[in-house]
Amino acid sequence: MCNLRCVFCQNYDISRANRGSGTSPQRLAGMMIELQAMGCHNINFVLDGHGLAKRGMLVRHLVMPGGIAGTESIMRFLAEELSPDTYVNLMNQYYPAGRVSSSQFPEINRRITSTECQQALDAARAAGLWRFDQRDFW
């Protein structure tokens, strides 16, 4: 179960199901060490922007239609509160899913445009960020 509850969730059935259980920070750290010992190279956390670690981090930001992801302010936050050296992956793969349709949440019932892609990158650069992982962006 995911507690962010995005209406556009592409895994809506899974993210809303009452599966999984809470755990302590200590146990979570132990689980990550166990995964590392098993050869895991990458652990992803989905955050709402308030719990970012500062080391060994790639921030992945999903650009949304109409600028509603707050790309500009998030890029400024990363550059000013973390570091302009923060490694950032701007993602352009949003597509309508979950509860989004032409009658519900119509403002996000489309993919983003190439102009919006460019604006997101411009906003990140304007904030002072410069380390980008753009494998999927263009």
Ligand code: SF4
């Ligand atoms: S899109 Fe991601 S963060 Fe949002 S509800 Fe689905 S799994 Fe959670």
